[in-house]
Amino acid sequence: MDFDLSEEQRLLKDSVEGLLKSAYDFESRKKYGAEPDGFSRAIWGKFAEQGLLGLPFAEADGGFGAGSVETMIVMEALGRALVLEPYLPTVILAGGFLRRAGSAEQKANYLPGLIDGSKLFAFAQLEKSSRYDLGDVTTTAKPQGDGWVIDGDKTVVLNGDSADVLIVTARTKGGQRDRDGIGVFLVPANAKGVSRKGYPTQDGLRAADISFNGVVVGADAAIGDPAQGLPLIERVVDDARAALCAEAVGAMEESLKTTVEYLKTRTQFGVPIASFQVLQHRAADMFVALEQARSMAMFAIMASDFEDAKQRANAIAAAKVQVGRSLKFIGEQSIQLHGGIGVTMEAKIGHYFKRLTMIDRTFGDADYHLARVGEAGGVI
Structure with a gap:
């Protein structure tokens, strides 16, 4: 199977990462969090300008007709930047209900405001x-x-x-x-x-x-x-779970990168602690956990398009299990390798650990989904 991104997908990746790199460093995030809404309306407007809010919607509804891979690209980028803006509740969840089951009148009334950023959900x-x-x-x-x-x-x-x-x-x-x-x-x-x-x-x-x-x-x-709304709810929440898996991969990737950089600069006994073999092994284990999570997140994104509800739910539950295990391991190792500074408000690594922990518990933690996979007889 070809996992390479298309030219359009690479352009999307470069676009969203470029926007966040220029406007969303850790200090800027603190300022955005102090705004009245808890996030930046200006950044939300930039998301709208770049078309990120309209990605999953049909062109006939004013969107771009993008698919689940494009959602994965955006969510990974949002996870790496630790974005505060309400992309998940507005675009993935609310947008998912309107996109999948909204009437023509409902779409006409609500999607324009969602896509241009003027309405939050x-x-x-x-x-x-x-x-x-x-x-x-x-x-x-x-x-x-x-x-x-x-x-x-x-x-x-x-x-x-x-x-x-x-x-x-x-x-x-x-x-x-x-x-x-x-x-x-x-x-x-x-x-x-x-x-x-x-x-x-x-x-x-x-x-x-x-x-x-x-x-x-x-x-x-x-x-x-x-x-008979429960099947619709389950379908949209499965979309959100897959999106959360992608966000977690982005946050884990940045956590590992930040931790390795810290190991290279922190000195003990006159040498960088990155020279200690036992810490190198722990960083290598973090990388393995990240790649395991990345593979399962990609599986979840593909599974979100399955029409068979049980097959889709089981696959995404399995992904949530692995992502939950990986994020716990990477989060804990990141904090331990940073030492006491890792749990201070001034160090960004602690904020990544908090977000990863919340992702695990949103719409079911690893233990909950492990039980679901077990009840289904494993992943088919």
Whole structure:
């Protein structure tokens, strides 16, 4: 199989890496994180100018019709730069729902603002008791007239405090963990009855706890079938898991690079500690872990296009297992090889470790996905 990038893909890689290299060093990241939204609106605008926000959408909808490999290229670059901007919640998650199941009217109403950067989105799915179960939903959407009334609470909604539009999972019928009876709804963040409490997350991003109290939306707010939305949710979240694997590879790659550079400059007993064979071996083990994760991340990206839901989910779960194991090893080794300075706010390596740890726990950690692979009888 040919894993070489096409000319267009190489140009995309050079473009996004060039943008981040010129505008996103570690000191600039600190400044962006101190802005009111927790990220830079100016950088988000540059993403839009370069077409990064429109990559996965069809040309008929104003996008570029790019595929999963292009998403991998962008996510790896964002991981290397430790980007704060809400690409995952807006483009991958919200954009995924609109791209895969949005009506022509919904696409016309929401995609232009997403693609030009003027509208931000968030996916409100997680609840206090649901953990990693996408089908565990207590938030309700009850019919009223020709619309719906939404009630419930969502937690740790990534980019939830600055989003203009929320994509909300809600139960239209059945019990708390029934697969049937789950819908996906577009809800304006400023709608009456929506209250948000924003806060920073451990990795420097932002999230919000959001309450919906008698929030009224129209019939056109439902994305797809309001009673059979779980397969759509699982498909979009699988896309997000594959994208997170790619982001983790970028962050691990930069962690290894930063650690090796530190080993070459830090001296002990009058010589660089990189001359110590035992540390060379640890760096070599980190490289092996990175390449294992890279291979599985590429597998996940390819698997995200599988039409068979079980085959796709199993493959991406397997990738999440390996990526989770690798990022834990590389993160821990990076901190240990830096010593005490590695856990200070001034050292960027600690921030990479935090982000990698959060990636592992987003939409299921390595242990959770290992159990899924086991239940499926292994990777087929």
